[in-house]
Amino acid sequence: MLIGLDLGGTNIAAGLVTETGELLYKKSIPTGAQRPSEEVIKDIYILLDELIDYSDEKVTAIGIGVPGLVNKDMSIVLTCKNLNWEHVPLMAGLKNLNIPIAIDNDANVAAYAEYKIGSMAGVENAVMLTLGTGVGGGIILNSQEFRGGFGLGSELGHMVIGPNFYDCNCGKNGCFETFASATAIIKYAEHLIETTELPSKLRSYETITAKDVIDLSKEEDVIASETFARFIQYLATGIVNIINLIDPNKIALGGGVSGAGDYLLSNLNKAIEKQLFLADYDSAEIVISSLGNDAGIIGAALVAMDHYK
Ligand SMILES: [Zn+2]
Structure with missing residues (x-):
């Protein structure tokens, strides 16, 4: 099982995604983007922890799509204008989950979802x-x-x-x-x-x-x-x-x-x-x-899966 998380300026949406890109369960919480990044990351941690508990199967990778720039090794959010984030070590803040995490730009992961199972499949x-x-x-x-x-x-x-x-x-x-x-x-x-x-x-x-x-x-x-x-x-x-x-x-x-x-x-x-x-x-x-708003969650999960393959 995989988890995909779509970090938006208004909402944080995350879901359990199978290795074939099927979204099984989804939960969304408000971002509260005006808060310091540490508080937003704490909420992300709680949401991910909840999904891990909810899953019947072991979660093997977590993907996170963010509306900003991410460093090459997918660990640090370099800049994210609508969250006011500059150089935020997002992966480090989630390390206690003990699951491999990949962070990527939200448009990149949406494209990846469309490529894997949507309008650009194959x-x-x-x-x-x-x-x-x-x-x-x-x-x-x-x-x-x-x-x-x-x-x-x-x-x-x-x-x-x-x-x-x-x-x-x-x-x-x-x-x-x-x-x-x-x-x-x-x-x-x-x-x-x-x-x-x-x-x-x-x-x-x-x-x-x-x-x-x-x-x-x-x-x-x-x-x-x-x-x-x-x-x-x-x-x-x-x-x-x-x-x-x-x-x-x-x-x-x-x-x-x-x-x-x-x-x-x-x-x-x-x-x-x-x-x-x-x-x-x-x-x-x-x-x-073809995948609509779920492309962000599905794509993040599939990017993380293929990154850690
Ligand atoms: Zn511009």
Whole structure:
């Protein structure tokens, strides 16, 4: 038996996962991200201990996915912006569990889950993009998780695409995720509301979600349509860069925005086709990821299993 844990800014979700990637039992607790890291780690320890007790079989490895950067040997969280963590020795804080632990970036483990049992199953070269608060990227290269030379690969959300009207939370301007995330959609719609006279139902909304914008764009609402068109344009640019760089067989889209499904895919494919310079040849098929929110738990467990094989 394995345990996968998905450490998020809002919730910590963990579950018992079989070696074939089946999620048998899941439990979630609030993160309390404003607290010091020691307290969050204490809660993680208690949650893991509870799952170990709950399992009928011996737990052989624990995987933890975090929304940040992890060192090459999967023991230390180097930085994690939405938890305010800098250089946190997470593995050391859990050593009394006496079970091998592997810590990895959350987008990497989600990609690994999709590669092992989901929308990219068995695809030798594949990329997953999670379109949520930010844009996460995970790469499968030659049937292996790609973590790069220093363990920091692959921050696809911080590829610089072009100048933007607001800065990324990494401190730079022009990152992919400031154009192609749910946050980017909301910010651009709000920007148009504030800086133009364009008509829109969104003007009467107290808060705007990415889903509101996408739904209204189907009704040809002016601001929603312009926002969605811009999002598609830049998402296509980022994807074309990825295709030009590594030529994957498949690219899976996950995260909240991927809920737009076929509407997203049909618009995106048209935009990609226009931008591809190798348009006459076969290129990556774009699909929607299949494991949903559980990809984080399942992927973390499977990464840990394969790491300690
Ligand atoms: Zn950035």
